[in-house]
Amino acid sequence: MVGGVNSPVRAFNAVGGNPLIMEKGQAVKLFDTEGRSYTDYCLSWGALILGHAHPDVVKTVQNAVKKGVSYGTTTKPEIEIAQFIAKHVPSIDMVRFVNSGTEATMSAIRVARGFTKRNKIVKFDGCYHGHSDDLLAMAGSGVAFLATSSSKGIPKAHIQDTLSLPFNDIHTLTHTIERHHKDIACVILEPVPGNMGIINPNKDFLKTLRALTKKYNIVLIFDEVMSGFRTNLGCAQTDLGIIPDMTCLGKIIGGGFPVGAYGGRKDIMKHLSPLGNIYQAGTFSGSPIVMQAGLATLKNLTPQAYKNLNALSDDFVTKTNDLLKTAKASAHLANYKSMISIRFRTNPVSNYTDARNASSDKIYAKLFHHLLREGIYWPPADLESFFVSTRHTSKDLSHLSGQIAKFFLKLK
Numbered sequence: 001m002v003g004g005v006n007s008p009v010r011a012f013n014a015v016g017g018n019p020l021i022m023e024k025g026q027a028v029k030l031f032d033t034e035g036r037s038y039t040d041y042c043l044s045w046g047a048l049i050l051g052h053a054h055p056d057v058v059k060t061v062q063n064a065v066k067k068g069v070s071y072g073t074t075t076k077p078e079i080e081i082a083q084f085i086a087k088h089v090p091s092i093d094m095v096r097f098v099n100s101g102t103e104a105t106m107s108a109i110r111v112a113r114g115f116t117k118r119n120k121i122v123k124f125d126g127c128y129h130g131h132s133d134d135l136l137a138m139a140g141s142g143v144a145f146l147a148t149s150s151s152k153g154i155p156k157a158h159i160q161d162t163l164s165l166p167f168n169d170i171h172t173l174t175h176t177i178e179r180h181h182k183d184i185a186c187v188i189l190e191p192v193p194g195n196m197g198i199i200n201p202n203k204d205f206l207k208t209l210r211a212l213t214k215k216y217n218i219v220l221i222f223d224e225v226m227s228g229f230r231t232n233l234g235c236a237q238t239d240l241g242i243i244p245d246m247t248c249l250g251k252i253i254g255g256g257f258p259v260g261a262y263g264g265r266k267d268i269m270k271h272l273s274p275l276g277n278i279y280q281a282g283t284f285s286g287s288p289i290v291m292q293a294g295l296a297t298l299k300n301l302t303p304q305a306y307k308n309l310n311a312l313s314d315d316f317v318t319k320t321n322d323l324l325k326t327a328k329a330s331a332h333l334a335n336y337k338s339m340i341s342i343r344f345r346t347n348p349v350s351n352y353t354d355a356r357n358a359s360s361d362k363i364y365a366k367l368f369h370h371l372l373r374e375g376i377y378w379p380p381a382d383l384e385s386f387f388v389s390t391r392h393t394s395k396d397l398s399h400l401s402g403q404i405a406k407f408f409l410k411l412k
Contacts, residue, residue, distance in 0.1 A: 004019060005019060009381045009384065014361060014364075014365070014381040015365040015368040015369065016369075019380075020032045020377075024052075025040065025048075025052030026053050027391045028040055028052070028396060036375070038375050038376060039392075041376065041386040041400070042387070045251065046194070046251050046339065047251040047252060047254065048389060049230065049387075049390060050300055050390055052256075054300070057256065057293050057297055060293060060295075069289055070284060070287055070288070071288065075288045075291065077291035077292045078288070080295055081097075081294055081295045085249070085261065086263070088233040090234060090237060090238060091222070091244050091264055092247055093266040094264070096261065097260070098260040098262070098280075098285050099284055100259070100260045101129075101130050101248065101260045102129075102131055103282070104249065104260035105129040105262070107280045108186075108221050109121055109134060111246070111264075111269070111271060111272055111280075112185045112246065114271055114276075114278035116186070118182075118183055118185040119183060120161045120180055121162055122165060122184055122186070122187040123164050123188050124164065124165055124166070124189050124190075125165065125167060126167060126193060126196035127188075127190045127195065127196070128190075128195035129188060129190075129223050129248075133154045133159070134159065134161075134162055136159075166353070167193060167352060168201060168202045168350045168351050169205070170202075170205050173205070173208060177212045177213075177218070181218065185218070185219060187221065189222065189223065190224075190226065191242065191244075192226075192339065194227065195383070195384070195385075196355040196356075196383050197355050198336050198340060199355065200334070202350070206240060206242045209242075210243075210244075221245065221246045224237070224249055225248055226250075226251060226385070227336065227339065228249040228253065229249075231309075231310055232303075233298075233301060236336070245265055245268060247262070247264065248260070252294075252298075254297075255294045256297075259290050305390050309338050310337040310338065313338040313340065314337065316388065317333045317335045320400075320404055323402075324404070327408045327412070329408035330346060331343060331345070331346070331408060334349060338387055340386050340388070342364070343359075356383075360382065361382055363411070364381075370406075370407045374403050
């Protein structure tokens with residue numbers, strides 16, 4: 001395998017050392033091939049909101065596998081989870097399942113371009129929407145008129161219509177859309193960014209974005225691959241009171257299996273084949289095993305489950321930040337309920353530039369390995385987020401708080 005991994009961050013390049021080889025997961029624990037156990041806060045990058053090997057998900061999958069693993073036809077589980085998503089997510093009238101978040105965002109943009117008959121897309125610095133060519137770009141300056149690729153192997157032609165702007169910047173947003181609105185097909189963003197650490201959006205920024213996209217008939221796409229079903233069944237859009245035209249989902253809706261989905265207003269989605277002339281297909285899309293694992297997960301996410309998880313997470317962040325203040329550490333935790341990240345400064349972060357300035361590869365690497373020695377597994381990269389599941393306990397989180405505080409006291 002290239003670099004010994006199948007996704008770059010797993011290689012531990014950002015923190016040093018050798019990547020761990022895991023053997024199994026159970027509840028909140030990961031077990032490596034050397035017999036060591038770790039309390040897991042990576043949780044398959046946020047997908048495992050119920051923790052590892054939840055009994056309902058395991059039983060559902062075991063029963064489903066006995067009937068076969070893939071048919072290449074429509075199945076009842078697809079219909080049931082589609083109905084569940086359309087019932088609970090305000091922006092989704094119709095949905096299409098795919099196999100990853102990257103497929104979902106790539107396909108949603110294709111639909112938006114086909115629907116509007118425009119080419120340009122607007123994204124925001126630090127918001128990650130998968131590795132498709134059009135989206136691996138960020139702004140080269142405060143006001144972006146032509147983006148530059150953040151990966152080799154992407155021709156300029158693929159990103160010449162991608163505008164990447166600073167997150168939470170109302171002035172730049174307004175200026176860019178007013179100038180280019182005749183050519184902009186869509187605006188895509190994580191409503192709560194989690195791929196540059198957690199950043200809570202400015203409500204006025206989102207309101208301005210929604211107003212401008214409505215004014216100019218630009219499709220607004222929320223990438224809720226990470227935030228979808230994380231704090232409630234209506235996703236972040238319900239929390240924020242901002243309803244997009246399309247939404248991309250992933251992670252939690254697969255119950256730990258590879259999955260993605262995109263959906264939106266009926267008048268937009270009906271342009272997708274076989275109803276319309278915008279093409280997208282996939283051999284394994286809507287796999288009956290994945291759909292049943294996802295539905296089993298979603299059915300466990302009751303109002304009480306969310307209430308407990310959100311309260312547990314907020315309490316953990318508050319207590320940890322109090323400990324960091326007592327230790328006079330130049331650091332704090334930022335969170336959107338059970339999505340959490342660490343910042344190496346005391347004041348909040350509002351955009352990607354802030355996030356980079358509030359990061360420290362050296363300190364994070366030391367913290368990561370300190371936690372690892374104490375049996376705690378965090379994401380092996382500074383700007384990634386970590387997560388709390390419904391199966392973590394206050395005791396688990398108290399241990400994590402204590403070890404974070406212990407590290408910063410020693411650091412001083």
